[in-house]
Amino acid sequence: MRGKCGLFFESYRAEAAVFQSGFQKTCLGLFVAALLLSPWVLDSYAVSMLNLICIAVIGAVSLSLLTGVCGQISLGHGAFLGVGAYAAAQATMHGVPFLAALLLGGFSAALAGMVFGVPSLRLKGIYLAIATLAAQLILEYVFLHWESATGGSRGLIVDAPQILGFSFNNERRMFYLLLVAAALSLLMVTNVLRTRHGRAFVSIRDFYLSAEIAGVNLFAYKLAAFGLSSFLAGVAGGLWAHYTLFLSAEQFGISLSISYLAMIIIGGLGSITGSVMGAVFMTLLPEVLNGLSGSISSVLPDISQHINALREGVFGLVLMLFLIFEPEGLANRWRLIKAYWKLYPFAH
């Protein structure tokens, strides 16, 4: 490696590798080690934030696969998450082992996703968005009214996950479970993108006609994208169910779908790193704003009420500014930062 001023690949295999350089592997190793140690250093509140981030990462990366990579916009992602959550919760309630229940949740969501993905053959862009919005509304109705499966307005009580008798009943244990799930999901999506199928997804996004001429079966691949994306969303839902221990229809509303969409847009459409960053950003932004408004309120208690109302607006404003100044998302900014430091101080 010594003597090179960049990465030069001598084989296709090397170019397609997930980790291309030793430096990258070292960094990742250190990061994973830091993550694994973090629950022992951080307090339970911080660990709970990491847990929520892990769930959001799975949800965001799954939507990124569908919307960012394959170009099929979906406003029903929150509902697909809900399908997985209810299915997984029902499964564990009926004595199915947790991991099997999680997969079952994933497959149920995949089925729902594929059913509602059928219109994608005929509909594109904003039309598909409306069709998936319909999916969101229909599923929300089902969550609220299919009492035997979802508990209706009373909701569903879920138990903490158990694997081989080991109960994940506190934040720290839950963190390891969620971290493994998030890492596996990221690995899965990364590997899908490196295959022929992944390239087919990208070709559909870039121009459907060329893709079809090149031999890509549009319908099959669009459905596959819906299925795969909803599968992961379902897994995220199953994890959410077993983390919050209670499910109600209100948790999977349109706002959840929109916040996932915001995550992948803020992170950078089509980028996996971007979805991770978007998930982190969207999970932490309300917390940061909460902290800020809390400290302002303690200094000026009279205006605390206005600050709470303002916070919502600031949240929207931050998103808007992001779209204006970082249209390619956090992932692109990160790339620029790295490029700057790569040759520092000899920028050219």
Add this chain to the structure above:
Amino acid sequence: MKRMFRFAALAVAIVSTLALGACGGEKKDDKAAGAKEIKIGGIIDLSGPTSSVGVPYSEGVKAGVAYLNAQGGIAGMKIIFDLQDDAYNVQQGLTIYKKFAQDKVVAIQGYGTNVTEALMRSAVKDEITYFSASYSAHLTDPKTAPFNFFTSADYSTQVRAALKYFKENWKEARKPKLALLYPDHPYGISPIQATKDYASELGFELVGEANVDLKAIDATTQLLPLKNKKPDFIWCGGTTPSTAVILKDAKKIGLKATFFTNIWGSDENLIKMAGDACEGAFSLQAAAVYGQDVPGMKTILEVSKNQPQMTHYIRGFVSMLAMGEGIRLAAAKGPVTGASIKAAVETMKDFDPMGLAPKISFLPTDHRPSMAVFLYKIVGGKLTFVTQETLDRKAEWLGK
């Protein structure tokens, strides 16, 4: 893409640092707290769709804390109340809760149904007594929600009380006709089955049922078919804004009936929103309205510095008084923990919140605070007290 893992890694690292920093800030508060203090969390909607009632409710809770502290605290302990805004969002409620759990609060004053339910199981795990302003009947069953309490009759009990009152005052020979309008929302659906069962038991005839959304701006579509069926009583199961829409449209199309709503379906704002269309409507409440002639009103006037407040304020105040009583009972027996407060609250018998609300009792097997409901009628643009209707504490109604 190629180096995504590294990027992801760093992003999360930054995030963890931020989170750590945030927690560092919290810890300073811990040090300030001495042994003679008791920490209570507040998870209430101060922004978002329900904030118009969440804010006065939270003000009432705060006034309750200030009042108890001014009385010398509870068993000599000063209450430290940390009020946070969940914006009617489950995830935000969850993160606030996690912070409270870490700060070892012993009790929480909560608010809306979605967040309260989402935290139900966590409260059991962390042993935190949770008072809410979500009065869903299933929260009164200790088998599902052992750490949840509230101080008002639940939604189902409220409707039953109104039906009982209407039936008792029904003079005609025919069956009274009832129609139900409610949002297709967990809050709206929650009392419907109980309403139907009790209405048929009392001999009401159910003539119509329709959904009016919480955000409805027009209800004529739902009201026109009802007009021909001539209902005598119409249940509006939404919140004040949707009730106002129903009442105004009913007046517009000339539908005459006695409308009735629960705690969140009408308050002082209804009169401003619906004007004279709300004349004669019944409002089921669980706390006095401002200025009403009850023993505790003097205190309310003092804590609110004579600024008129909504009934939600008084209910928030009552909720804090009841929690304070629970803590006092717990302190009399030993150390104050979430579990000891829960056990103490379950021994509370006929606690009188200065007449501001019906007497409150809890049992280990039954978390229904009371079976009494205050009935108000809007007369001359004012919520006017009609009567207190008390139902039997029937075991089969628990949690339904």
